[in-house]
Amino acid sequence: MSFALVFPGQGSQHVGMGQALAEAFPEAEASLAEAEAAFAAAANGGPPASLRAMLAAGPDERLMLTEHAQPAILAVSVAAYRVLAARGLEPAFVAGHSLGEYSAHVASGTLSLSDGVSIVRRRGRYMQEAVPLGTGAMAAILGADVALVEQACREAADGEVVSPANLNAPGQVVIAGHTAAVQRASDRARALGARKTVALSVSAPFHCALMQPAQERLEPELRGLGAHDPRVPVVANVDAEPKRDAESSLAALVRQVSAPVRWQDVIQRLAAEGVTTYVEVGPGTVLSSLIKKIHKDARIVSFSGPDQLAAVCAACAN
Secondary structure, three states, rough: EEEEEEEEEOOHHHOOOOOHHHHOOOHHHHHHHHHHHHHOOOOOOOOOOOOOHHHHHHOHHHHHHHHHHHHHHHHHHHHHHHHHOOOOOOOOOOEOOOOHHHHHHOOOOOOOOOHHHHHHHHHHHHHHHHHHOOOOOEEEEEEOOHHHHHHHHHHHOOOOOEEEEEEEOOOOEEEEEEHHHHHHHHHHHHOOOEEEEEEEOOOOOOOHHHHHHHHHHHHHHHHHOOOOOOOOEEEEEOOEEEEEEHHHHHHHHHHHHHEEOHHHHHHHHHHHHEEEEEEEEOOOOOOHHHHHHHHOOOOEEEEEEHHHHHHHHHHOOO
C-alpha cells in the first residue's frame, strides 16, 4: 500500500483555517509562528499585515487577495503536514495543485517554510500585477474533453489570449486569458457540445500566456533560493513527472506560472506509480473531489483539523 499527500491551491482559503490545529498541536503552532515572521519580512514596503490575524479573523476580502491567500494556504497546509510527519507518516510521493506544489516542496524539504511563504507572497503579487484588474478572466468548461476545449479556444481567440489553464479531471477544464476571449471561448465550447460553462470569481487569469511577466519576475528569485533535493519525489503540474532534484524542481515551478496545471495527469501518474491512498493536507476538499473522478478506486481522506487525525492515520496504515 502506497500513499501520497496532496496540497490544495488558491481558492481553498477561509477565515479560521488552521486555528484548531494550532491550538491542538504544538508543531502546528510553531509552523504558523514561523510563517508569520516570514510573511512580515516579505512585505517589501507594502502595508503591514499579520498573517495570523487574517487567519483568525479575516476579513474575507483581505484574506482572498492573491498576495495573502497564497502564503496563508501554504502556511496552514505545512502546519497540517508537520502534524502528520510528527506521527511518522511518510508518503511515497507528494503533489500540489498550482500553489499547492510549493506546499509539497516545503513538505519534501526542497524549500524551507520561511522561503516558501516569502516566495509565494511575491508570486501572488507578481501574478496580480501582471494583468490589470478586469483585463483577464477564467471560466470552467464542464462536460467536455480537452480536445474540444482547445478547439473552442483556438476558434475564439481572435488575436487575444485564451487557453486551457487547469486540466482538473475528466469533463472539467478551466480556461484563462483575456476577458472577452474567455467569454467567446465559453460560448464556442457550449456550441461544440460542452454541458455547461461557469465564469470563475478570480482576480487574475492564472496559468496562461498573460502570466509571462510574472514568470519572468519570479524566476530569478526562485532560482536564488537555497533549494535542496526533495526527500520525497514531487510530481509536478507542468509535466506530471516526479521531481527528485532541486534544479528540476525549481525549473518546474518557474514554468508553472504560465503553463497549464495538468492535475488529471498528475493523479494518473501517481496511480501508475502504485499510489492507492491520497491525503489532502490543508484547507478544503477540492482535490479530494477531483481525485474521485480520476482514480475511482482510490482511498481518499483529508486533514485540516484535529478530529480528522485518527482517520488519516488509519488510512495510511492499511
